Amino acid sequence: MNTERIVMGNLMGNSSGKDLELGQILDPVTKAYENTLWVGMRLSAEKGITNLVALKQALRVVVARANPAEQIELIRNFRKVAEQAISCLVPLTGAEESDEGLAKLQAFQKAYEEKFGWPFLIFSEGPRHRGLSFLKFLGALEARIQNPMPIERQESLLHLHRIAEYRLSLHFERAPDWGYKIWDCCEALSQHSEEPNSLTVTFLSATHQAVSAQLKQMFLDAGFDEVGIDAIGNVVGRYHGAKEAQSPYLLTGSHYDTVRNGGAFDGRVGIVLPMEFVRKLSSERQRLPFGIELVAFSEEEGVRFPATFLGSSALVGDFQSDWLSLVDTNGVSLQSALSKGGLAACLRDIQTLRRDPKNYLGFVEVHIEQGPVLYKCGLPLGVVTAINGSRRYKLKLVGQASHAGTTPMNDRRDVACAAAEIILFVEKAAGQGSSTVATVGVLQVSNGSINTVPGQCELSLDVRAPEDDDRDFLVEAIFAEISAICKRRQVSFESREVLKIAAAPCDLKLRELWAGAIQDLGLKVFELPSGAGHDAMKMHQTMPQAMLFVRGENNGVSHNPLESTDSDDLQLAFEAFERFCLRLGCQ
Ligand code: HGY
Ligand code: MN
Ligand code: MN
Numbered sequence: 012m013n014t015e016r017i018v019m020g021n022l023m024g025n026s027s028g029k030d031l032e033l034g035q036i037l038d039p040v041t042k043a044y045e046n047t048l049w050v051g052m053r054l055s056a057e058k059g060i061t062n063l064v065a066l067k068q069a070l071r072v073v074v075a076r077a078n079p080a081e082q083i084e085l086i087r088n089f090r091k092v093a094e095q096a097i098s099c100l101v102p103l104t105g106a107e108e109s110d111e112g113l114a115k116l117q118a119f120q121k122a123y124e125e126k127f128g129w130p131f132l133i134f135s136e137g138p139r140h141r142g143l144s145f146l147k148f149l150g151a152l153e154a155r156i157q158n159p160m161p162i163e164r165q166e167s168l169l170h171l172h173r174i175a176e177y178r179l180s181l182h183f184e185r186a187p188d189w190g191y192k193i194w195d196c197c198e199a200l201s202q203h204s205e206e207p208n209s210l211t212v213t214f215l216s217a218t219h220q221a222v223s224a225q226l227k228q229m230f231l232d233a234g235f236d237e238v239g240i241d242a243i244g245n246v247v248g249r250y251h252g253a254k255e256a257q258s259p260y261l262l263t264g265s266h267y268d269t270v271r272n273g274g275a276f277d278g279r280v281g282i283v284l285p286m287e288f289v290r291k292l293s294s295e296r297q298r299l300p301f302g303i304e305l306v307a308f309s310e311e312e313g314v315r316f317p318a319t320f321l322g323s324s325a326l327v328g329d330f331q332s333d334w335l336s337l338v339d340t341n342g343v344s345l346q347s348a349l350s351k352g353g354l355a356a357c358l359r360d361i362q363t364l365r366r367d368p369k370n371y372l373g374f375v376e377v378h379i380e381q382g383p384v385l386y387k388c389g390l391p392l393g394v395v396t397a398i399n400g401s402r403r404y405k406l407k408l409v410g411q412a413s414h415a416g417t418t419p420m421n422d423r424r425d426v427a428c429a430a431a432e433i434i435l436f437v438e439k440a441a442g443q444g445s446s447t448v449a450t451v452g453v454l455q456v457s458n459g460s461i462n463t464v465p466g467q468c469e470l471s472l473d474v475r476a477p478e479d480d481d482r483d484f485l486v487e488a489i490f491a492e493i494s495a496i497c498k499r500r501q502v503s504f505e506s507r508e509v510l511k512i513a514a515a516p517c518d519l520k521l522r523e524l525w526a527g528a529i530q531d532l533g534l535k536v537f538e539l540p541s542g543a544g545h546d547a548m549k550m551h552q553t554m555p556q557a558m559l560f561v562r563g564e565n566n567g568v569s570h571n572p573l574e575s576t577d578s579d580d581l582q583l584a585f586e587a588f589e590r591f592c593l594r595l596g597c598q
Contacts, residue, residue: 031060039182040070043175045088049081050074063183064583065533067176071389074168079161086129086167092174093120093130100135101142112145119152126156127163134173138564138577139194140187169389176579189287190582196283200225200267201275209272209572213315215244215352222267226282226307233286234293235305242360243325244309244352250289252302260302261595262366262374262554266311266322266546273312274379274574280561280581281377282307288588300596301372308546315339315348317405317509323549328365332358366553372595373521374550377559377584379576381543381569385562390537391580392587394525395558398541398548399448400482400514401475406493410502412458412466427456427465429502436492437472440485447476447485448542472506477540479514515548521557528590532583543569559587 033055040051050073054060057069074082097116123131133151137143155166180186203221205211212218226246230238235248246267252258265281285305292299306326313319316337324330335346335358349356380386385393410424434451441449453471472489476482490506497504526536539560547556561584564575 029061030058031062031066036060036066039179040066040175043178043182044070044085044171045092047085047088049077050085053077059533062533063179063185067172067179068390068534070175071172074172075389079164082164082168083129086132086164086171089132089171089174090130093132096131096133096135096148099142100148101144112149116145116149116152119149119156123152123156127160127167129167131155132167132170132174134170134177136173136177138575139191139198140177140578165387169386172389173577180579187578187582189291189585190578190580192287192290193280193283193581193585194576194578196229196287197275197279200279200283206272210269210275211271211273211314212267212269213271213312214268214310214321215315215348215354219244219268219309220352223307223309226267229283229286230305233290235289240354241325241364242355242357243322243330243349243364244354245322245325245364246307246309248286248289248305250292250303250305251298253298253300255302258300258302259370259372260304261372261592262304262306262550263376264306264308264546265376265378266308268308268310268312268314270312270314270570272572273570274572276379276563276574276576277381277569278308278311278378280379280576280584284377284581284585284588287585288592291589299592303592304371311544311546313403313510316345317507318345319403319510319544320512320546320549321345323546325361325364326366327549327553328362329549329552330358330361330364368554371554373518373555373557374547375521375525375557375559375591376545376547376550377561377588378541378543378545379563379569379574380539380541380560380567381563381574383563383567384539385537385560386564386567388537390535391562391577391583392529392532392534393537393539393560393562394522394529395517395541395547395560396522396538397477397517398515398543398545398551398558399446399475399477400479400548401473401510401512401544402482402486402508403474403510404472404506404508406470406472406504406506407467408470408497408502408504409467410465410500413464415462415464418464423464424466424501425464426468426502429496429500430454430468430470432496432500433470433489433493436496437489440488440492441474444476444481444485446540447474447481449474449485449489475542475544477514482514512544512548513551515551515556517547517557518555521555524591524594525557525559525587527594528587531590531594532586534583559584559591 037051044050053073060066060069120131135143201210203218205218223246230248236251237249240246263285266278308322310321318334337345346356408426408429410426437449441447450473451470455469456465457467474486529536547558550556561576562580565573
């Protein structure tokens with residue numbers, strides 16, 4: 012007899028739904044906000060404070076509504092915290108914490124206070140609540156001292172709230188345990204890199220294979236009923252539903268490859284979070300009315316080979332046969348990389364990976380926002396409305412290499428100057444659209460030397476927009492200008508489109524489930540488009556999809572070692588995923 016219980020009501024927090032009494036919360040709130048009385052008192056004007064999450068949000072609203080003078084007074088009330096921060100730094104064994112290191116830091120703090128009129132405040136517990144390193148503290152201080160006054164006041168308030176919210180979590184004994192687990196898994200996975208001091212994991216490298224092996228083991232440890240690595244390197248885990256074979260599946264996941272010098276959370280959060288949810292279900296011997304199929308996609312960034320979404324393309328039956336003959340910059344074909352990676356490298360095996368949509372309730376992806384919107388509006392989670400469409404190109408410009416000393420300026424076919432004109436045009440043209448973006452992310456002069464006029468260079472072009480027509484209009488304008496620039500400079504160019512993917516509106520029903528899940532937590536529902544591309548836009552080709560965004564640290568920066576998120580936000584995303592599944596199961 013299958014003793015595993017079907018999960019229903021006990022996943023939904025049974026909050027009474029009644030507003031918390033001010034008397035219950037005034038004291039801990041006042042203490043958390045360094046005895047600034049008006050903060051707690053003004054809560055009485057706020058409605059819907061039914062739990063700690065809603066209380067934290069309401070406090071941010073109360074402070075945001077205060078005038079700048081009150082906000083500055085509040086920051087100054089945290090002076091003691093600011094002064095003690097240095098003593099909480101994670102001790103390092105390096106020059107950083109030496110006398111001159113400390114003197115440098117104190118000089119910066121003094122300069123900071125002279126500039127802004129309040130002390131430098133930072134949430135020194137850090138995003139994993141293990142404390143901040145001296146270098147991170149100093150880095151933040153050096154960056155933030157550049158801020159204009161109003162920006163820095165907002166930044167200081169964000170850190171002030173993090174300090175107060177951490178105190179409230181301790182007071183109400185609500186540690187973000189699942190957030191810690193997710194954080195720690197992402198950190199463990201980021202130990203694998205092709206570069207010594209940064210994070211780079213490109214498709215089918217030895218490092219990539221180490222990550223997929225570790226993911227496979229993690230899935231097994233988490234309690235999935237089936238785990239495997241498929242013909243394109245996706246790591247797949249299936250946790251059966253209550254009625255095993257008859258149950259439909261919710262498909263979820265994200266990618267585990269990274270950009271060069273990337274961050275530890277891009278993609279990985281969308282793998283590890285559902286994995287931890289399955290760990291919770293399995294440890295409590297619970298089954299949902301549907302199964303969960305988690306896919307760690309092997310390739311989404313398009314870094315090693317001139318094609319992208321290789322993992323999710325296979326799942327929607329869109330893996331192109333000519334991709335196997337694509338070569339990387341070392342001339343290694345995708346086909347040989349697959350076989351060297353211990354995979355079958357057989358097109359038929361890859362093409363049979365297509366999922367039949369009728370067996371699935373849809374695809375959901377949890378991902379860091381990779382942008383500043385949630386950070387600026389002080390919200391931990393957002394529901395994605397649509398994912399921008401994009402087109403990507405590799406271009407080669409050919410002019411004439413010649414002697415830098417003897418070639419007259421008016422007699423050159425300088426491809427670097429042509430590329431420079433192109434790049435500035437791309438920036439200007441994309442900036443004219445309200446939500447179009449375009450980027451030249453790779454620029455390489457071939458066989459360049461200091462005393463040679465560049466004769467050949469390669470560059471990339473990435474163009475995106477929420478509407479495909481706007482994207483295509485911008486592409487046409489850019490290529491018309493490239494032709495004109497090259498003609499004028501007697502430079503030839505060739506271009507190859509390496510990606511064309513349509514904008515993907517997210518499924519309304521799944522979006523509503525995300526919105527309901529967020530409301531269950533006591534949070535405000537916030538919807539936003541995705542400027543970044545995701546595997547969800549590929550899955551969109553065959554099934555309904557929707558995404559949940561998690562706030563990023565450091566203004567949401569991503570594709571950058573500073574990319575980060577916070578364990579409290581990961582906890583909320585975990586709880587939202589749990590409630591999403593409960594709501595889906597009640598459909
Ligand atoms: O480029 C993108 O938008 C994604 O991060 N691969
Ligand atoms: Mn990315
Ligand atoms: Mn990503």
